[in-house]
Amino acid sequence: MIMEIAFALLFLKNMPNLTSSSPPVKAIFALNITVAILATFFFVVALLLVVTKLGKNPSGHTRIDSDAPLKNTLATQIFLVPGTFFLALKYAVVSATVALQIQSNESVEVTIGYSYTGSSVSPLVSGASHAQVIAGLSFTAQIAEIIFTLCLTGAVWIHSSHITNNGTGLAQPSRQSKIWNTFILLSILGTGIAAWGLRLDLEESKQVFQSPFSYTTAVRDDQAVRIVYIVFRAVVVFASGSVSIEVLRKWINLKNNGKPGNPERPVLQRFTYVVVPLIWLRDVFIIMSIVMIFVSTDSWIETSREALAFLLIIFGQYANLIIVFMVLWGSWSMGNSLETS
Numbered sequence: 001m002i003m004e005i006a007f008a009l010l011f012l013k014n015m016p017n018l019t020s021s022s023p024p025v026k027a028i029f030a031l032n033i034t035v036a037i038l039a040t041f042f043f044v045v046a047l048l049l050v051v052t053k054l055g056k057n058p059s060g061h062t063r064i065d066s067d068a069p070l071k072n073t074l075a076t077q078i079f080l081v082p083g084t085f086f087l088a089l090k091y092a093v094v095s096a097t098v099a100l101q102i103q104s105n106e107s108v109e110v111t112i113g114y115s116y117t118g119s120s121v122s123p124l125v126s127g128a129s130h131a132q133v134i135a136g137l138s139f140t141a142q143i144a145e146i147i148f149t150l151c152l153t154g155a156v157w158i159h160s161s162h163i164t165n166n167g168t169g170l171a172q173p174s175r176q177s178k179i180w181n182t183f184i185l186l187s188i189l190g191t192g193i194a195a196w197g198l199r200l201d202l203e204e205s206k207q208v209f210q211s212p213f214s215y216t217t218a219v220r221d222d223q224a225v226r227i228v229y230i231v232f233r234a235v236v237v238f239a240s241g242s243v244s245i246e247v248l249r250k251w252i253n254l255k256n257n258g259k260p261g262n263p264e265r266p267v268l269q270r271f272t273y274v275v276v277p278l279i280w281l282r283d284v285f286i287i288m289s290i291v292m293i294f295v296s297t298d299s300w301i302e303t304s305r306e307a308l309a310f311l312l313i314i315f316g317q318y319a320n321l322i323i324v325f326m327v328l329w330g331s332w333s334m335g336n337s338l339e340t341s
Contacts, residue, residue, distance in 0.1 A: 024306050025102070028313070032095040035317045039088035042324050046080040049073065049331060071162035071172075073331040076155055080327060083151030087320065090144035097137045139196065146192035149236055150185055152320065155327045156275060157181050157243045160268060163334060164250040167264030168257045177246065184239040191232035198225050219293065226293065233290050237283045244279040247272055263337035271330045275323055282319045285312055 053074055158173070165172035173181070199222065219229050251272040258265050289312060297305050 024310075025098070027310075029095060029098045029102075031313065031317065032091045032098060035321065036088050036091040036095055038321055039084055039091060039324070042321075042328060043081065043084035043088055045328055046077055046084050049328070049335065050077045050081060053077070053335060071165045073159075073162070073335045075162065076159045076327065076331045079151045079155035079158060080324070080331070083148050083155060084324060086144040086148040086151065087324065090141050090148060091317070093137050093141040093144065097134055097141070100134055100137075139199075142196055143193075146189070146196060146232075148320075149192070150188045152323060152327075153188060153236075153239055153243055154181070154185055156240075156279075156323065157246065159327050159330055159334075160247040160250045160271065163264045163268045163271070163330065164254050166334070166337075167254045167259075167262050167268065170253070170257065172250070181243070181246075184235070184242060187235045188232070188239055191228065191235050195219075195225060195229040195232045198222075198228055230290055230293070233286055237286050240279050240283055244276045247276055264334065267330050267333045267337070271326055275326050278319050278323055282316065285315055285319075288312070 053072060157177075161173035161177065164170070219226050251268050254265055254268055292308075297308075
């Protein structure tokens, strides 16, 4: 909520400049603000689910027909609460970045640089008075994205595992699943932090923070940063693909081994039918963004750059929001079924 108040004040301060900006810039600013507000709402809901659960039955549930105890939703919330917080933080920071660029009275274009790190397009603001702040914000947004990606992947995995556990009576996640998914989550964190921290070398810090979108510039101009960043994005694609396949396997397991009429089956079915295709489509766009790191768009017409930018921005943002919503909805449904069991 504090973030939204700060951005509201920043919005009011920049209202005259914003109203005179181009329609694409207005759209980007409004989109980022909307995502930040929705993510903050999801964060509050996730916190309320935790408080409600702790107040009712923090120790979990037992059952008499299976050796595997019923799993509650707290493990899912451990991933969801920080995940939604950092999602809100990321787009709040991005909104502030756009607002500061507008306030600088420099010419601002909507380019692919708004949608992914590593665009070969020139920096959006050249010599802006807020260059140092914008550069710092770019690093803040990137670390928020890394932590959110980690938390979202973990939430999808543990949520599907616990639904399967409760629906089949078979202990989930298995030891093998715990080891494997811990490995891929640590891989996301390790490669993400490596790509982020590599550019914070003290010898280059002064140069980095003199230009806006400095993280984007780093990926574009520094080969080491670019390689590690590409590895990070590739790990995200691999990890999310692995988790989505595991969700499918758990849905098949629940369908074949779950008791008829158990309340977990429609929850996991709905989750699988929506989340798995979204993850696969999102991975396609991530791969596209990796490819675009090596493609110069300087010769493209402005409408082509804007079209690709909006495609990557809108789908990426709302795919993440829908996945978060589905995990929240599934967690709430799972909690209700536990209370009635």
